[in-house]
Amino acid sequence: MAKIVCVLYPDPVDGQPTIYPRDDVPVLDTYPGGQSLPTPHALDFTPGQLLGSVSGELGLRAFLEGLGHVLVVTADKDGPSSTFERELVDAEIVISQPFWPAYLTADRVAKAPNLKLAITAGIGSDHVDLQAAIDGGITVAEVTFSNSISVSEHVVMMILSLVRNYIPSYQWVVRGGWNIADCVSRAYDVEGMTVGTVGAGRIGSAVLRRLKPFDVDLHYTDRHRLPDDVETDLGLTYHDSVQSLVAVCDVVTINAPLHPETEGMFDDDLIGSMKRGSYIVNTARGKICDRDAIVRALESGQLAGYAGDVWFPQPAPSDHPWRTMAHHGMTPHVSGTTLSAQARYAAGVREILECWFERRPIRDDYLIVDGGRLAGAGAHSYSPGDATRGSEPTP
Secondary structure (H helix, E strand, O other): OOEEEEEOEOOOOOOOOOOOOOOOOOOOOEOOOOOEOOOOOOOOOOOOOOOOEOOOHHHOHHHHHHOOOEEEEEOOOOOOOOHHHHHHOOOOEEEEOOOOOOOEOHHHHHOOOOOOEEEEOOOOOOOEOHHHHHHHOOEEEEOOOOOHHHHHHHHHHHHHHHHOOHHHHHHHHHOOOOOHHHHHOOOOOOOOOEEEEEOOOHHHHHHHHHHHHHOOEEEEEOOOOOOHHHHHHHOOEEOOOHHHHHOOOOEEEEOOOOOOOOOOOEOHHHHHOOOOOEEEEEOOOHHHEOHHHHHHHHHHOOEEEEEEOOOOOOOOOOOOHHHOOOOEEEOOOOOOOOHHHHHHHHHHHHHHHHHHHOOOOOOHHHEEEEOOEEOHHHHHHOOOOOOOOOOOOOO
16 A cells, blocks of 8 residues: 655635536647657546646546555645645655645655655656655656647747737726727737747747747757757757857747756846847746846846746745736746646556556656656756755745
8 A cells, every 4th residue: 555645736716616618628649749648547537627736636536545545635735734744754655746846855855764756747847856866766757748738838828928018908908998009018029039949848849839930030949959850840040058049039938947957047147148128938947047137137128028937936925026027927837737738647647656556667758767867858858956945835
């Protein structure tokens, strides 16, 4: 028997939905590039349901309890008296989400001698101290590609919202106004702009493909250069450094994982080297940007806008300056947890659990740490080290 602790975000304030806006979600056969979707033996949920909140339980309870395991599901994750902290001490498996992360710091790992497996319901495992996992022989896995397209769609939406000044224009309507001059005094066309992505993996590449029809000049930087035919097809310009990329871009979208090499990358110096009036869209991780440097750049006009749905820590405290800074388009971390995406990452979590309990290999696409080393997707995307520092409880 195993004890599984699953940390999910709270239910809607009015409770779980009894009816949904749509009756179904599209059924996908494969991901772009041919990777297969999750392949669990069975599912105990209907795709399109709210699975990522506490009552949704990722559709796992019947499956796990049917095998004799114990499942604890909670949203109470911060502080020494939290449910997560209490239940972690004898847990074998922890499941958490990037949207409501249970930060598995080195201290918490040390308090959990039975911990063998940490699963991210979604993609991005930086809320786990990967160095502690490597040192402790803990397997870390995530459901790679499950919500990559979801995030890429969100990026395109945010770029358009910033450049076209959509949010302030909408707010004039809500307030009963018709203030066209106020709306358009910060509105531009995306057409003809230079747009660059920091990171061109699954999300970054999907963003580039979705932006090509907008007739923009596309640039990218990544530790792994894309194949020549992809660069030619999309008309991409490659940069061997972030500094080179941001100097020429009107819009920069961040689609890189958080690890020690990317932590704090967008600081005063880097932002200061960008074109005046540039835009940044960050759906990767909040810690890639220096919080206060972003605020200063918006106040000075160095940045014309900043949007994203990632913060640090998460959830962000009520006085986080990104909530009230000028010219922003922030959302809570929702880009990768649409109802469509939840069906895929819930199915992927079940596939990983089935492999674990049946002592079958977890597919390489899902592995981040395995056997005391970075493995699979982790070896491709991460660097050894810890990016969970500073994840103290929020007010």
